[in-house]
Amino acid sequence: MVDRWVAPKVGRVKGYTLRELAYGELRAALLSGRFAPGEAITVRELAEMMQLGFMPVREGVQQLASQGALEFLPNRSVRVPVYRLEEVRKIYEARILIECYAVEQAAKHITPEQVAALNEGLQEMFTRAADTEARDKLKANYDFHFQIYEACGSSYIVEMIERLWLRIGPLHISVFNSAPADRDDFLSVQPQHVELVNALRVHDAAHAKEIMLSLLEKSLAWYERHAADLLAA
Structure with a gap:
């Protein structure tokens, strides 16, 4: 399990939607090694860690999944892909x-x-x-x-x-x-x-x-x- 971290102040940050805020935080977490290859976590756990709502975090996860950076699992969790x-x-x-x-x-x-x-x-x-x-x-x-x-x-x-x-x-x-x-x-x-x-x-x-x-x-x-x-x- 990744360490808990706190996103910037929740709410509409000037020029950003909550989905964009969630995407930016998740993107930074991936780039800084907070998630290891194969590590799985639920969207709800991510939302709690980031102190953001479930829907914007799910949308951020979906955007990263579309880019191949995350993948959804059958049990409603997501994980970092493990590559050959x-x-x-x-x-x-x-x-x-x-x-x-x-x-x-x-x-x-x-x-x-x-x-x-x-x-x-x-x-x-x-x-x-x-x-x-x-x-x-x-x-x-x-x-x-x-x-x-x-x-x-x-x-x-x-x-x-x-x-x-x-x-x-x-x-x-x-x-x-x-x-x-x-x-x-x-x-x-x-x-x-x-x-x-x-x-x-x-x-x-x-x-x-x-x-x-x-x-x-x-x-x-x-x-x-x-x-x-x-x-x-």
Whole structure:
């Protein structure tokens, strides 16, 4: 069972419906590793945890289910899908195609202000205390990467990337549940991230794309080696 969390103040937040609020909270929970692959929970339990009504939470769940991030079970509960290794490889195949293109385009259009924000994001990602909660580290990672993707100038590309992240996001928590040596192996990517920001800063699209490809290939290789227990047979 996931830990209890509290959504923002219930009611109509300016510009948002309760369904949108529920969707946003559930989306953030998936991306930050609050749900593990295969974990099941009822919509009513989710509504109680989020302090929102049953219907807006169900609608938020339905929206995420339509995106493949959740699936309904016969007993009226929902769960995070458990993927086979081959499915994970296909997700990464799509990520490589879309995210490398997004990085390439971002390098052409990124502004000095956006580069400065990325440098701040690097500090957030790699200077956190060792005991910082995993979901906070995952959020910092998400924020950093999506600052780059948004710099590509296409909301359609960003939306496609986010859908892929929603499918793979729950696997990310496995990094922090792995043996220290395995975790350190996955997280030893600070130099590549610094190099990526530098390539973006000088608008070197080819080099930025090359670094992004390397990061994604390393991530997939880690899951192939260490996350077999989270994947379906």
